Amino acid sequence: MRPETLNRICSRVALALSLIALLTALSGYTMPRHPAPTDEGAAAHIFQIAIVLAAATLLLFFATADWKQPGPIAKRLAAPGAALVAAFVALYFLEHVYFH
Secondary structure: OOOHHHHHHHHHHHHHHHHHHHHHHHHHOOOOOOOOOOOOOHHHHHHHHHHHHHHHHHHHHHOOOOOHHHHHHHHHHHHHHHHHHHHHHHHHHHHHHHHO
């Protein structure tokens, strides 16, 4: 498989995994506020697995990137990066604001 094709596939997989992490974090807002859950539950494990797989996929993305053309790399990385940031922001507010 050509590196360009693998890089494009990695960016799409990273986006999918980032969106899974985001949706999993957002699903925590559907739980009742009080009492705060004592067990992490399945959603936390799904979030953790999605983040680890996204990190591995992004590592392969960077390894197969054509660094002579940084513009397309940044464009392909923008959506997964934004989704990951949104997922961690949602998780932070879920744990530090919503359940307190």
